[in-house]
Amino acid sequence: MGPWLIFAPMCLNLTIYTDSNPSVRTRALEGALLLTNFPHLHLLLLLLVTLSNMAASMARTCCYASRHGSSILPRRTSLPLTLRSTFHLSSPVHDGLLFSLNKRGILKESFPEDAAQDRLPRLLQSGAQTVYCGFDPTADSLHVGNLLALIGLLHFRNAGHHVLAVLGGATAQIGDPSGKTSERERLAADAVEANTRSIRESIQRIFTNHEVHFHDGSKKLGTVTVLNNLSWYKDRSVVGFLSEAGRHFRMGTMLSRHSVQSRLRSADGMSLTEFTYQVFQAYDFHHLNQIYGCKIQLGGTDQLGNLMSGHEFIHKVSGEEVYGLTIPLVTSSVGDKLGKTAGNAVWLNRDKTTPFELYQFFLRQPDTSVEGYLKLFTFLSLAEVERLMEQQREDPGKRLAHKRLAAEVTKLVHGKEGLESAKRCTNALYHSSVEALEEMSDEELQELFREAPFHEMLLEPGTTVIDACRLVKAIPEGAKGYRMVSEGAVWINHKRTDKPEQVLIPKLHILSNGLTLLRVGKRNFYIIKWLGL
Structure with missing residues (x-):
């Protein structure tokens, strides 16, 4: 017999015989099965965990009888957690916040399994609750995929609930393995700090814009708090943290997570650092629950395992009932996830994706996506979305919905x-x-024509078209450049010019804002800011 035969029952023993929760014992079995490839041992282990579940059930019944007399009445037990729970609602809550978010497509899954059917809707209707979502500052800007999570928080805030946006100043230095095929490059602490400042400003800007431009004032908004999880880890020792939190996590459960299994099968495997990420995210939820009374966590569908870890940790430590809700991942037209790792992120900071580029990204969405995106990314009522789509169908060329x-x-x-x-x-x-060119600022022109050289020039009397072209090196020297202008290859402020010796004329060649947009051929732009006007 190999050592695997001894080690597998030992792993089972860590949880099967010490944990009274059948779902935990079952996931411990899943973890142990990862250690062996022998089919006959699978049957033996399955029999073992079944007997363990029966024994635990009988023990609970006997304990209940001893505490409550000889009359044994069955107690209501919570449903075991499932990895995939389709979000659906029962009829009594068809007019609540969760129903509205489900209709819009913002909510994807929920746990525990019956959370969306009964307990969570009643909790939300009982008074203002606290909801949180985390954002690791692994870049200096959030992207469109993160925007959907922020919109989820905004809907909760709009309904009067309090929201926490948690920046992972600590967890960004560990790296979330969810959805990743390899380990992230380690970020320096000062880079994480700079990213955190930038993202904090971005989140605050978006919440302010929502309040100013989208809130009608008829309902009181909930509060917004932006936190950094580094604040509750920076003074903790490794030994102290593991002594307090580590004992509540079971290896079998952690190994069973999809994000872990997929990485263990990869060529590079998984580091201990990444493996502990779910411990830190679970502790974040616990900390927020204890300090802020937070009972609801939002996360992308790729975060389901991490959300479940938080639920289980809190349940073991305090017995508090908490809930997890997932939102869909934003994908490209070919189904690829939009984000930093995929290299196709559409950013929320102006210096990385300009307002024009963000506008064009959504304007260019395929017709098949626009209705769903109106429900996901805007605060228009569903009735207004339907009216827009009807107008679009009547006259597709106007692209009103886009x-x-x-x-x-x-x-x-x-x-x-x-x-x-x-x-x-x-x-x-x-x-x-x-007219639009004349209204544009220097910054807007440089944003619009990112690759275009920007030149500041002193306007000398008698400066001609050919002089301007040569000053910015837009054309070759000599006869060839002269011929290019004569043959109409040069455009100034969207108008073709074929007179090289023409003196520059204000309002024609020089706009009222002192700018000239020069184009040679189809794609070669040059921006000139004239001084001394």
Whole structure:
């Protein structure tokens, strides 16, 4: 016999015989099965855990009888947690917040299994609750995938509940393995700190924009608190933390998580650092539950295992009933997850994705996606979404639904000024609007034409078209450059010019904001800011 035959029952013994929860014992069996590939041992272990469950059930019944006399009445027991629980609601709560979020497609799964059917809706209706969602600052900006989580928090806040946005200043240094095929590069502490500051500002901006532009004032909003989980870890010792929290986690349960199993099967495997991530996220939930009374956690569908770890940890430590809700992952038109790892992120900070680029991202969504995105990313009522889609079907060419989607999201992320900037850039680039060019700031022009060189030039009297082109090195020297202008290869402020010796004329070649947009060929742009006007 190999050592596996001795080790497998030992792993089972860690939980099967010491934990009274049948779902925990079952997941311990799953963990032990990872240690062996022998089919006949699977049958033996299955028989073992079944007998253990029966024994534990009889023990609970006997204990209950001894405490309550000879009349044995069955007690209501909680349903075991499941890895996949489709979000559905029973008829008594068809007018509540959860029902509305489910109809919009914002909620994907819930746990415990019956949370959405009975207990959680009643909890939300009983008074203001506290809801949290975490964001690891592994980059200096959140992206569109994170925006959906923020919108989920905003819906809860709009309904009068208190929301916590938790920045993972500690957990970002560990790295979440969920959905990853390899371990993240280690981030330096100062980089995480800088990322945390940037993301905090972004979250506060979005919550402010929602309050200013989307809240009608008819209902009192819940509070918003932005936290950094580093604040409750920085003074903890490793030994103290493991002594307090580590004893409540079972290896079999942790090994059974999908994020762990998929990485263990990979060529690179999984480091101890990544393996402990679920412990830290679980402790975050516990800390927020104890300090802020938080009973609800939001997370992406790829976070379900981490959310379950938090639920189980709190249940063991305090017996408090808490809940987890997942939101769908935002994917590209071909089904790829949008995000940092995939390299296709659409960012929420202006210096990484401009208001114009964000606007265009949603404006260019395929027709098949626009209705779903209106429900997910905007605060329009479902009736208004249906009216928009009806108008779109009547006249698809106007693309009214796409434009409304792009406008609503851009205004939420960048405010009214950001939306106006996006529209100016759209008109300047795609509608050749000179008026839009004149209204644009230097910053907007540089954002719109990111690759275009930006030059500040002193306007000398008698400066000609060919002079301007040569000053910014837009054309070759000599006869070839002269010929390019003569043959109409140069455009100034969206107008073709074929007179090299023409002196620059204000309001024609130089806009009222002192700018000239020069284009040579189809894609080569140059921006000139004239000084001394």
